[in-house]
Amino acid sequence: MVQQALQRNPILRIAVKHLFSKKKQTFAAILGVTFGIAACIFQAGIITGIQTFFIQRTIDFSAHIRIYNDGKKNKQSILARQHLQTLPDWQQIEGLSFANSPVLFAIRNQKNSEESPRIRNGYQIMEALEKDDQVLGVSPFLGSQVLIRAGVTQTGARISGIDVDRENFIFNVQKYMTQGNINDLKLINNGVVLGAGLANTLGTKVGDYVLIASNKGTTLEMKVIGINRTGVIAVDDARAYITLNNAQKLLNVDGAYITDINIKIKDITKAADLAPIYQRRFAYKADDWIKANEGVFAIFNAQNAAIYIVIVSMMLVAGFGIFNILTMIIYEKMPDIAILKAIGYDNQSIKAIFLTEALCIGFIGGVLGLILGYGVSVAASNYKVNIDRGLLALDYLPINFNPSFYFLSFSFGLLITALAGYFPAKKASEVDPITIIRGK
Numbered sequence: 001m002v003q004q005a006l007q008r009n010p011i012l013r014i015a016v017k018h019l020f021s022k023k024k025q026t027f028a029a030i031l032g033v034t035f036g037i038a039a040c041i042f043q044a045g046i047i048t049g050i051q052t053f054f055i056q057r058t059i060d061f062s063a064h065i066r067i068y069n070d071g072k073k074n075k076q077s078i079l080a081r082q083h084l085q086t087l088p089d090w091q092q093i094e095g096l097s098f099a100n101s102p103v104l105f106a107i108r109n110q111k112n113s114e115e116s117p118r119i120r121n122g123y124q125i126m127e128a129l130e131k132d133d134q135v136l137g138v139s140p141f142l143g144s145q146v147l148i149r150a151g152v153t154q155t156g157a158r159i160s161g162i163d164v165d166r167e168n169f170i171f172n173v174q175k176y177m178t179q180g181n182i183n184d185l186k187l188i189n190n191g192v193v194l195g196a197g198l199a200n201t202l203g204t205k206v207g208d209y210v211l212i213a214s215n216k217g218t219t220l221e222m223k224v225i226g227i228n229r230t231g232v233i234a235v236d237d238a239r240a241y242i243t244l245n246n247a248q249k250l251l252n253v254d255g256a257y258i259t260d261i262n263i264k265i266k267d268i269t270k271a272a273d274l275a276p277i278y279q280r281r282f283a284y285k286a287d288d289w290i291k292a293n294e295g296v297f298a299i300f301n302a303q304n305a306a307i308y309i310v311i312v313s314m315m316l317v318a319g320f321g322i323f324n325i326l327t328m329i330i331y332e333k334m335p336d337i338a339i340l341k342a343i344g345y346d347n348q349s350i351k352a353i354f355l356t357e358a359l360c361i362g363f364i365g366g367v368l369g370l371i372l373g374y375g376v377s378v379a380a381s382n383y384k385v386n387i388d389r390g391l392l393a394l395d396y397l398p399i400n401f402n403p404s405f406y407f408l409s410f411s412f413g414l415l416i417t418a419l420a421g422y423f424p425a426k427k428a429s430e431v432d433p434i435t436i437i438r439g440k
Helices: 002-008 010-021 023-061 078-086 122-130 164-171 196-202 244-250 268-282 294-332 334-342 347-381 403-429 433-439
Strands: 065-068 135-150 153-162 177-180 191-195 209-214 219-228 239-243 260-265 285-288 384-387 394-396
Touching: 010 023, 010 294, 010 347, 023 294, 023 347, 023 403, 065 268, 122 135, 122 260, 122 268, 135 164, 135 196, 135 244, 153 164, 153 196, 153 244, 164 260, 191 196, 191 209, 196 219, 219 239, 219 244, 239 244, 260 268, 268 285, 294 334, 294 347, 294 403, 334 347, 347 403
Parallel strands: 153 239, 191 219
Antiparallel strands: 065 260, 065 285, 135 153, 135 209, 135 260, 177 219, 191 239, 209 219, 384 394
16 A cells, blocks of 8 residues: 555655665654654643642642631721821821821831631621522631640641531542541541641551640640541641531630631632622632632743743754754755756655655654653553652652643644755755756
8 A cells, every 4th residue: 555655656755765765864863753742742741640630639629719817907006096086087197197286196016916817707608608509518617727746746737627517518528538537527526637748747547646736725635537638748748627616625716716718619710700709798808729829820830831842842853853864865865856857847846855755754753752652651650659748749640641732742743844844845946957967
């Protein structure tokens, strides 16, 4: 079949003949395209795979929208609060002095009063949210920094007081339990679930007891009933789940005290639009999940930019290799070009011959690159890495096998090889056969 195609297409036959006349150079050019495309596929797969893993985990265990009390800003000075009301309206101004008054009030080093992070009427807000058709679920949350001690080892942590049923419904906490069951928090009055990294730091296992101390001076002895591992190290190293009731006891607050309302919505793409609506409606700060993780996404954008630069650079190197090989072929085949022109091949036909050579290199190298890229990606995805430091904890590398990576890499490889072959082909088409024959 290939032989018949070569016989029917003299331009293809001549192009193949030229390529086989320089086997080593042709093989080197094909390898350049092969490794370039394979590297494109592997790098795009591993970087986007890690990013997708992080985003999926963030979506799973983080609120799509978080409502919380961020405290008051731009507070009035003590003097303004105490004395403004004693002056006529026309004399009142913001600040530390008063118009047309012989008295100048001033204060130095004003200290802010401690603001409670409590959300007032939190359960009423939750009821209103649950009636919203766009809300999938709502969960109350009480978070605070605590000190956890196991034996002689102690460390800081962030306690997460939760309504177990609500939290498990909207965040599927049980999915990330490596030991124990999250529902045991409802059965064991003094139970605590530790993040995997936190448990490792404390040297504790299921069944051990730990002491949890709050900044209010309250200490509770609690039994470790489970280990939770999300794969996000910052979370696993610091978070401990207890019931909302125990968190309220630990902080010496009443049963209506919560610091956050976590919301899962049906369409996650609407989170950025709904957050400001809820903020205006309930007069508390509302952040969507993208804003809450904007620092990480900025890193991802920088990574993607670096990947594109590396990929383009590698393909350009492969393109220069093809350019050099075709230039050498043209230089050595000048007599052949002169003969082809003498027997009737026009400039377009000569150009087509050398463009065909470039595309043959690109096509063969591209196919081999797809095979190699897929093979390396599969091997990497099955290689146990056991990474437990940095941003994510990974047992295996999460590789993204998105077909678009393969299609775009192959297309980009063909485009680069076509561009690399165009200029030598153009030069070959402009050769004057009479000058070459006279030179011989």
